[in-house]
Amino acid sequence: MKRAFILILVLCCSLLTACDNASIGIIGGADGPTAIIVGKETDKVKGKFGEQLEKKPVRMINVDGELYYDSGYVSKNTPRCGTLDGKLKRAVAGNEIPLKSGVANFDTEGYQHATGITKEVNIDGDWIIFKKYDTHGRKLDNLKYCYYIKGHLNNAVKDSEIIVLSENDRVTFNDIYDPLLSSTYPLENGIGNTHHNPILYDEWGIHLYAEDVTESGMTLKIEQFGGEYSGSLQTGEWFSIEPCTDGEWKPVPTNPLIDYAWLQIAYLIKSNDITELDIGWKWLYGELPPGQYRLKKEISDYTPDKKTDKKVYEVYFTVE
Template sequence: MRRTVKMMICLVVLVSCGCGRNTNEEPANTAASDVSASEVQTEPAPVNTVSPAIEEESETVYVDGPYGRLSMEIPSGWSCEAVPVDSGVFNDRTYGLILRPDHAGAENIRIVCMDFFGVCGTGLASTQMTLAGRNVNVGTYDSHPYWDYIVFNQEQPNVAAMQNGNGNWTEAQQNEAMNILDTLRFDQDITTGGIGRHIPEAEDDEIAVIMELSNVTPTGLKVHLRRYDPGNGKDLECGEGYSLQAASGDTWEDVPVISEAYVSGEEVYPIPADGETAFEINWEGLYGTLSPGTYRITEVITENPPKHLSVCSRVYPLTGEFIIAGQ
């Protein structure tokens, strides 16, 4: 059975993304919210029973990001790694925690905060349970004795836990992991940094290019233009020109230009057929320092015609979305 768990999300650098371990620090409380049942509903999958809350000595591990703070209580015998945005461990639009028993090798559970979490594949069973004060959705493929993912919040932003190669964990380890996950807290009042988000306007099937954003700050970001169909032989390039819009309620408004005298560079970036091109943008001289909010950036991709044809170049605008959190 082939299964795919896709993490898409709609973000991405941190201005000051915090992460750390605080001994005996109580995690921030967050209001519980019910989660609707998954669209995939079959026979209930085996779900570990959560024992009473961990009472032994533990430490709080947390990671801060643009959507909020994730934290858990970690007992002795377990380790937990904080993974900020743009760390290279997760993709550019996510951040979270990695939980594993001591001496467990590479197997772990990844608790990830993202703009969107989606699943697909056959052999998926879904059930509901209460965990971390929430009604969560638990997904299991192929009737495993252990779960594959747990969605704590299906409203954006999503928070999900995913097993990563844990088939050799003992039943006791799986049960203790559930007890630790029961301490998970998501505090959306503590936000920091910036992150990119995926939107449909960020890709165009005609040229098979997708735009992704990383290193988001109030004064700039990094643009990644990746071709996802090597068979598309179009000659594509992107210049340094761009525009910014800011969310205002249900509409988008152009970000005011602070200096008409500002001149953008003339660099042109070819987009290779079998890879990506990436470049930094700094808009401080054109737009100044952006306030916290949701923004969109539009780049224009140019398709150059074959030299022997007397036709004009075609252009394809791509738009990416990003968030700058309050400090």
């Protein structure tokens, strides 16, 4: 089962008469109109469910039809070959999406291949890691602008950061999240179509994704990007599955007819890349009935002669 992309339709801001410090407008949502305040000399925009804190164009490149955005990370790959793997030329404005292969929205000569999800570009003497933008299989027709946007949702512990592709350069943090958090999606808007990737943070840079889910197994994708760890990240054979029943997560009963033990195997998790594992559970749980589940997977930060740190990560999935 492919990860679903998000198509967001939002209603635009209708700016009224400006005053000395701010402009006041209205944003329409499924739960009714919401007043917003746009600071005169700031990127802050208040909406119904949160507040935009920062908005700026994001550097992007297009390699073989795939988009990559400036992650802000500097590569530690040394030494390196001085030969570029591909050339790039600037052909669009700094806030526009480079929709054609070989095009960038900033001045650069080219790039070097790094991993399955990254390219590296020399900017002012530093090799900057560009991370692949996941379109989730969606065509980007009619989308023109690209931004890094930071905001804070009401009652959230941390700020949210997103890379946004938009049909309109006036898109805000609230245009992305207000429709998602409203009871129903707005049907028409003035901002137009948008697409976004959240910038996810974890101490070790780990995030799990479930794909090709069936009643008896899945492909588990372990993405590692950024983060701080001391040794090498590894995972083993162990996993656990829990269904959500009446709002509670409880372990799936194992097959009482088998006597089993988990093999002591370590799978290395690739750095700044995606590691794929085929997970089959029919032998342990049988075929799962339709429903909502989560899979738990232990990951270790292994360093020889030191205590191994361990964490349990979760991925949520549906059996249809």
